[in-house]
Amino acid sequence: MAAAPTSAFGTSRRSDLIFLVLFAAAVLTAPLWASLIGAGYPDLLQKWAIYGLFAIGFNILFGLTGYLSFGHAAFLGVGSYTAVWSFKLLGMNVLPAVFFAMITAAVFALAIGYISLRRSGIYFSILTLAFAQMSYNLAYSVLTPITNGETGLTVLPSDPRILEQLAGVRDTVSTPTTSLFGLEMTGYPGFYFCAVVLIIGFFVAMKIARSPFGTMLKAIKSNQTRMNYTGFNTRPYTLAAFIISGMYAGLAGALLASTDPLAGAERMQWTASGEVVLMTILGGAGTLLGPVLGAAVIKYFENIFSAFNDQVLMEMFNWLPETLQEAAVAVAGLFVGEGWHLTLGVVFMLIVIFLPGGIMEGIRRVQKLFRRSDGASRTDTASESA
Amino acid sequence: MSILTVQGVNKSFAGLKALNQVNLKVAQGQVHAIIGPNGAGKSTLLNCFVGRLEPDTGTVMFDGQSLLNRRPHEINQLGVARVFQTPEIFPDLSLLENVMIPAFAHRDGAFKMNWLPRIDGEAEIRDKALHMLEEVGLADNRSDHAGALSRGDKRRLELAMCLVQEPRLLLLDEPTAGMSRADTNNTIDLLKRIGERGITKIVIEHDMHVVFSLAHKVSVMAQGTVIAEGTPEEIRGNPKVQEAYLGGAHL
Amino acid sequence: MDAFVLQMLNGLDKGGAYALIALGLTLIFGTLGVVNFAHGALFMLGAFCAVTIQKLLTLSKKVKDESITFFDAYKEIPYLETWFGDTGLVIIDYAVPISLLAAIPIMLIIGLIMERGLIRFFYNRSHAEQILVTFGLAIVLQELVKAIYGANPIPTPAPEVVAGSADLGILFGVPGTIVYPYWRLIYLFFSLAVIGGVFAFLQFTTFGMVVRAGMQDRETVGLLGIHVERRFTIVFGIAAVVAGLAGVMYTPILPPDYHIGMEFLVLSFVVVVVGGMGSLPGAVLAGFLLGILQSFASMNEVKSIIPGIDQIIIYLIAVIVLQVRPRGLLGRKGVMEG
Numbered sequence: 001m002a003a004a005p006t007s008a009f010g011t012s013r014r015s016d017l018i019f020l021v022l023f024a025a026a027v028l029t030a031p032l033w034a035s036l037i038g039a040g041y042p043d044l045l046q047k048w049a050i051y052g053l054f055a056i057g058f059n060i061l062f063g064l065t066g067y068l069s070f071g072h073a074a075f076l077g078v079g080s081y082t083a084v085w086s087f088k089l090l091g092m093n094v095l096p097a098v099f100f101a102m103i104t105a106a107v108f109a110l111a112i113g114y115i116s117l118r119r120s121g122i123y124f125s126i127l128t129l130a131f132a133q134m135s136y137n138l139a140y141s142v143l144t145p146i147t148n149g150e151t152g153l154t155v156l157p158s159d160p161r162i163l164e165q166l167a168g169v170r171d172t173v174s175t176p177t178t179s180l181f182g183l184e185m186t187g188y189p190g191f192y193f194c195a196v197v198l199i200i201g202f203f204v205a206m207k208i209a210r211s212p213f214g215t216m217l218k219a220i221k222s223n224q225t226r227m228n229y230t231g232f233n234t235r236p237y238t239l240a241a242f243i244i245s246g247m248y249a250g251l252a253g254a255l256l257a258s259t260d261p262l263a264g265a266e267r268m269q270w271t272a273s274g275e276v277v278l279m280t281i282l283g284g285a286g287t288l289l290g291p292v293l294g295a296a297v298i299k300y301f302e303n304i305f306s307a308f309n310d311q312v313l314m315e316m317f318n319w320l321p322e323t324l325q326e327a328a329v330a331v332a333g334l335f336v337g338e339g340w341h342l343t344l345g346v347v348f349m350l351i352v353i354f355l356p357g358g359i360m361e362g363i364r365r366v367q368k369l370f371r372r373s374d375g376a377s378r379t380d381t382a383s384e385s386a
Numbered sequence: 387m388s389i390l391t392v393q394g395v396n397k398s399f400a401g402l403k404a405l406n407q408v409n410l411k412v413a414q415g416q417v418h419a420i421i422g423p424n425g426a427g428k429s430t431l432l433n434c435f436v437g438r439l440e441p442d443t444g445t446v447m448f449d450g451q452s453l454l455n456r457r458p459h460e461i462n463q464l465g466v467a468r469v470f471q472t473p474e475i476f477p478d479l480s481l482l483e484n485v486m487i488p489a490f491a492h493r494d495g496a497f498k499m500n501w502l503p504r505i506d507g508e509a510e511i512r513d514k515a516l517h518m519l520e521e522v523g524l525a526d527n528r529s530d531h532a533g534a535l536s537r538g539d540k541r542r543l544e545l546a547m548c549l550v551q552e553p554r555l556l557l558l559d560e561p562t563a564g565m566s567r568a569d570t571n572n573t574i575d576l577l578k579r580i581g582e583r584g585i586t587k588i589v590i591e592h593d594m595h596v597v598f599s600l601a602h603k604v605s606v607m608a609q610g611t612v613i614a615e616g617t618p619e620e621i622r623g624n625p626k627v628q629e630a631y632l633g634g635a636h637l
Numbered sequence: 638m639d640a641f642v643l644q645m646l647n648g649l650d651k652g653g654a655y656a657l658i659a660l661g662l663t664l665i666f667g668t669l670g671v672v673n674f675a676h677g678a679l680f681m682l683g684a685f686c687a688v689t690i691q692k693l694l695t696l697s698k699k700v701k702d703e704s705i706t707f708f709d710a711y712k713e714i715p716y717l718e719t720w721f722g723d724t725g726l727v728i729i730d731y732a733v734p735i736s737l738l739a740a741i742p743i744m745l746i747i748g749l750i751m752e753r754g755l756i757r758f759f760y761n762r763s764h765a766e767q768i769l770v771t772f773g774l775a776i777v778l779q780e781l782v783k784a785i786y787g788a789n790p791i792p793t794p795a796p797e798v799v800a801g802s803a804d805l806g807i808l809f810g811v812p813g814t815i816v817y818p819y820w821r822l823i824y825l826f827f828s829l830a831v832i833g834g835v836f837a838f839l840q841f842t843t844f845g846m847v848v849r850a851g852m853q854d855r856e857t858v859g860l861l862g863i864h865v866e867r868r869f870t871i872v873f874g875i876a877a878v879v880a881g882l883a884g885v886m887y888t889p890i891l892p893p894d895y896h897i898g899m900e901f902l903v904l905s906f907v908v909v910v911v912g913g914m915g916s917l918p919g920a921v922l923a924g925f926l927l928g929i930l931q932s933f934a935s936m937n938e939v940k941s942i943i944p945g946i947d948q949i950i951i952y953l954i955a956v957i958v959l960q961v962r963p964r965g966l967l968g969r970k971g972v973m974e975g
Contacts, residue, residue, distance in 0.1 A: 008482035008529045009506045068765045119959055122672055122764050126910045127959060130952035133903065142945030212490055212508060213501035215479070219487050222476040229436060229474065230547065231462035231491035240499060270903060274772060281769055334784050342784065345776030352770040353758070 009210075016206060023289070024199045031188065039300055042191040047299045048292075049194035050255045053201045055279040055291030057248020060205060061241050062277070063286035064214060066221035070125045070273050071112070071132030075105045075246040077139065077268030079253025081146065084153045084263045091163035092155070092176045094185055094193065094258040098251060105250020106243050113242035117235060120224070132273055139265035152264035178258045190259050197255065198292075201248060206288055208244070217241050218286075249276075278344070282351055284360030293359050298344070305343055308336035389414045389586050390435070390555060395444030397430060397610075404430045405441065406610040412555075412603075417577075417587045419597045419618075422607035423630060428590045429471070431607070432557055435588075436468050437461045448555065459496050465554035469561055473540035475547065477533030481524055484532045485515035485546050492551040518550040522576060538569040542576070549580055558589045562596050574599050598622075606630060639806060639814035644932045646805070650821040650890065652928020653828030654680075657883035658905035659912060659920035660835060661876030667852035667915045668869045671756055672764050674771035677902025678778040679744065679877050683884025684893035685782055686743055687736035688791050694729045730796050733889055740885045741878055748877025752870050775899065783895040795820040795889035820889045827886055831879060832921055838875075839917070848872055852915070907955045913968025923966060927951050 026033075030048070034040045039048075058072055082104040083097035090096050116127035139147040147153055157172050164170040178185040180193055208214045220227050220234050227234050257263055266272070275298070283294025313329040313336070320328055335343040355361050392410035396403070405427045412418045420428050433439040435446060437458040446453040453461055462468075467488075476484050489511045494500060506512070519525040522542040527535070532543060541561060548556055561577070562570040570593065577600055581587070591597050597604060597618065604621045606614040608630040614621060621627055658680055665673045697713035717725030728735070755774065759767045794800065799819040806814040839845035851865050884893070891897065908927055912919030927950075933939060935947035946953075958965060 008480040010480070012506065013504060066765070068768065115956060115960065119963060122768070122914070123910060123959060123963075125768065126906055127956060129903065130907060130955045134949040134952045137948035138945050141948050208501050210504045210506075211501040212494075212503065212505050213499055215483060215487065215505050216490070218479060219476050219483075222478040223474060226474040226476060226547075227487075228458040229462055229468055229470075230488045231459050231496060231551070233457070233459045233496035236497040271899075277769065277772075334781075339780060339784055341776060342780035345773050345780060349755075349770055349773035349777065352766055352773060353755075356762075356766060 011210065016210065019288075020203060020206065023202055027195045027199055028192075030195070031191070037300070038304070042187045044299065044303050045191045046194050046255075046259050048296045049191065049198040050252050050259070051276075051279060051295035051299055052292040053194075053198050053255070054249055054252035054276050055283065055295040056201055056205045056288075057245040057252070058276045059245075059280050059285060059287075059291040060208060060217075060248070061245035062280060063291070064209065064217035064221060065238050065241050067117070067120070067238060067242070068125050068277070069116075069128040069242075069245075070270060070277070071128035071130070071135075072245070072249050072276055073268050073270065073272035074112070074132040074135040075109060075249035076253040076256070076272065076276075077135065077263070077265065078108050079105050079250030080257045080263035080267055081139075081153060081253075082250070083254035083257035084155060084261055085146075087155045087161070087176075087178065087257070087261050088159040089162060091161040091170075092178050092261075093163065094178050094180050094254075096163075097178075097258060098197075098254045101250045101254030101257075102247045105246045105253070108250075109243040109246025110239070113239050113246070117238050117242060129270055129273070132268060132270055136265055136268040136270070139268060147263070147265060149265075152262050155261045178261055185258050194255050194259070197251065201251070202288070202292070209288060213237075213240075278348055280358075281356075282348065282358050284358030287358075287360040290358050290360040297359070301343070302340060305336045305340040306338075387414050388412055389449050390588070391445075391447045392431075393445045393447075395431070395434060395441045395446065397427075397434065397439065397441050403610050405434070408444070408607075408610070408612055410605060410612060412586060412588060415584045415586055416602040417581060417589060417600045419589045419591055419601035419604045420607060421591060421594075421597055421604060421621075426607040426630075427610040428607055429559060430610075432468070432559055432588070432590060435461070435557060436466060459491075462491070462551075462553075463496055466557065467548035467551055467553035467555070468557040469541070469544050469548055469559060471559040471563060473537070473544045475532045475535075475540055475544055477531065479532060480529050481519060481532055481535075481543060482512070482515055482528040484543055485518050485550050486511050488547045489514050489550045515546075515550055518546045521549075521579075522546045523572075538565050538573075541565070541573070545573075545576065549585075553585060556585050556587045558587060558591075560590055560592065562591070562593055570596065639809065639811055640936070642805070642809070643815050643817065644936055645929060646815070646817050646821070646825070648929030648932030649925060650824045650828075650928075651931065652925035653825050654883050654887055654901065654924075655905055655908045655928055656921045656924025657828050657831060658880055658901055659908040659924045660832060660917060661880045662905060662909050663912070663915060663917050663920040664835075664872055664876045666909070667917070668848060668872045669752075669756065669760060671759060672767045672771070673756070674768050674902065675751070675774040675778065676771075676876070676880055677898035677900070677905065678775040679748070679880035679898070680884040680887075680901050681779060681782065681893065681895065681898030682747060683740055683744060683881030684793075684888050684897060685786065685884075686740040686881060687733055687793050687885045687888045688786060688893060690736040690739055691729075691732040691793055694732050694735070733793060733795055733885065736885050737882060740881045744878040744881030745874045747881075748874035749870060751877065752873040756873065757866075757870070775902070779895045779898060786895065788895060790892035790894040792892040793888035795823075799823060824886050824890060828883065831882060835875070835879065836917070844868060844871075904951060907951055909965075911955050911958045911965055913962075913965030916965070916967040919965055919967030927954060930954060 027049070030045050031040055031042075034045060039045070054076060058069070062068055079101035082101040086097040086100045112128065112131045116124055116131065119127060140149055155176055157175055161170050161176070180189075183189050185193060216227070216232065216237050220237060224234055253267065256267070279294035279298050280291045281294070282297060283292065284290025310329055310333055313332050314325065317325045317328045317332070333339070335346075351358060357364070388411040390410070390412040392408055395405050395408040397405040408427070408431060420431070422428055430439065434441050435453055437453070437456050437460070440454060448464060448466060451464060453464075453466070476487065479487075483505075486505070486508070490500075493511065516525060516528065519528055522545060524539060524543060524546065532540070535543060545561070562573050565573065574596055577587070581600070589597070589600060601618055604616065604618055605612050606621060606624075606627045613630060614624050614627050616624070658676060661679070662673060662676050665671055665676070694717060695715045697715045698719060699711045700714050702710040702712040715725065715729060717728055719725070721728070751774075755770065759770060802816045802818045803822055804812055804815070805817050806812045809815070839849055847865070847868055851869065887893070904927075908923045909920055911927065912921070912923030931947070931950050934950040940947055962968070
């Protein structure tokens, strides 16, 4: 941190506004530019938005307060289950589903956070992990009446869907699809719904990060002892951050269910919790944009890499002599398709070892290099204050 | 009138008596120094005032209220601030933020979900913090990360963080330890200047130069108990004190 | 009574595995100050040592099956059998015990490479970063194993002589009530022996003394001019061997697959936390305790009273212990609380 921030806060109202507008523009035009990199289809774009939200929320806890939760997928799962139940009982409209998912996730986060936040450091991580594993195991076993166990919870034509019943539009024959007041949440409308929610979620996260409350969270990460001796009761602060990030996870879970009304327990497994940690770190913990980038990069490469097979690889390496080609395919084959997780693991390790600040840190370094060779000092771009 | 009254405080660690029947009265508005050889129990005593340790027996009254069985933040909210032996600051935040945070605690209490306004929109708090930074001579560095400061500057920053809360009692644990002579003198001047505001101060100090330039009253501790008390002049001539310091009789 | 003893025994062998992994985790915490999320992967690598050795021993030659005369049939005969006859078959039968010997140098080398190549660069970084990098390493290791051995569990049987079950009921005068597989009994004694060995090593050797002193106060030991770091590297190696051996021995109980390590890791971390971070006796105690409790919780009588308890018991205990005893059962103050 050699260079001093331009202001004592590293940001200003104006730069944040520009940043937000740019972000919104980038998200809303994603179908256009994403097709250039072969990602221009709603399924993947939705995933970007949903996991982006999940990571933004996770970052409010981990990035700001430094508390590393290893059980955030529990809230994602809770959100999905609640949303599907909302579809089943109330109707296929996504708004009540999102609303109730966030409320339920908040209640879970309150209970889990209240207990887990009594401890810090690795104890906290293990406690959150323990709660997530309990939720996962229970969802698979005794809670089957609520979760439908291994099969997963789905919407059936025969479900009551009270609101639709009252309005007299309940279709009891075909499998219903989710909608926003009649606009079906499939394809691009589905993506745009998620995109708008993402932008709102991003705005709220920015609001929090720039507020006195957010500054207190950063101060807790920086030196909790000082916070206590400065007259702050840190526990309500961390608990509030935990609940907010749990609500983001619940929201993401509801959106997953909105785009595909199915909820399964595997969403709560601890590897899923690990994934959101990965996204946040890869992008850059503590930054606003980083988690979204991290989520997008991981989901993008997951899509690309897992689609590769030996044939595609053979074509890629056909400029090599035959024996080399086979060897190259054999090695590369480890990392793609089924082996995509290997790539993820390797990239993840490299990031933690060489670039702990993630992609955002990388961008900053490149910018600095660029600026030095440029010689001229320029006005701060929004991405720097991110 | 005394603002802090300590009576019969005992504290043992695994059978070892760290504090033995400590009595102490600190008068309103005065600078009260606590001196004594290493291991005399000075820091332990201070820890009993701020909620870091609970005495086994005894009472600690601050302005009519007990300081015992309270969490650190509650004690701070009563008006007790502490400067630590190794500066406790927020290394990842800017100097200005470092000083604004305690000002928020002073204004908003132990918890406030204050997430709607922007922190750079809190003009009143910012001006107060900036003023404080000026007073300790760090205003020019307000945008720097606090972690990059020199040790002496960190101490001054921590002092600003405590003073911005307008505490009624300020506890200073060796505020000049490890400082150069010049820095020490700067700190003494600073403490004298803020002394004019009527903040009561308890100073633990090894440097007798500091003690005698600042203190109105001195308590000498040895082996967990107060062995002498008086004005700096009285302490200087006290044979008991010289005996306690034995080899280091620089009094 | 007999049901009680049986559940106790059922818990003990699993508890032994938890204890062995937790012991290594604690050694690494205590000495290197590193939170090693790749420790489960070491357990998994140990198990796959056994798989590899078994595969090597059963390398076969295709020969024409003379007993089938209607068409050309081939059968596979292990080289060992062609070379040594029945002796060869005995060797194959003893694949797991042989793996145990082979795993010691292999795991030691893996451990040393891991420590020198990666872990040592993380001594002074935050626990979160240590967790993350070792988590990444664990993913890499298990995916590599998956790429080589596939995703399915691979059966690795115990030697024929100990394949059956012991009727421990005889000891209590009620034959036939407590039937317990020999191998699990062996596992229990094995884990106790390894634990005993590690403790004896730490207690009675100069090396162990330095390590224990280092666990208490690393800086001071460093000041004495003792080269602590090299010893800590060896400690990491030892922890890797212990985890690996636990893995080798576990293969006859549960055919290993590539994510067996992760499953054990999560539980072992809970064990470590319950036992008290940095306390070796705590890790062992909690390992057995949780193993037994888990075993009791999966009794039908218990499940009918509290449905689902078998699924969550370990985590529930962890939550309760950490609320009541914030530093775990035998934990010391100030360890790993950063």
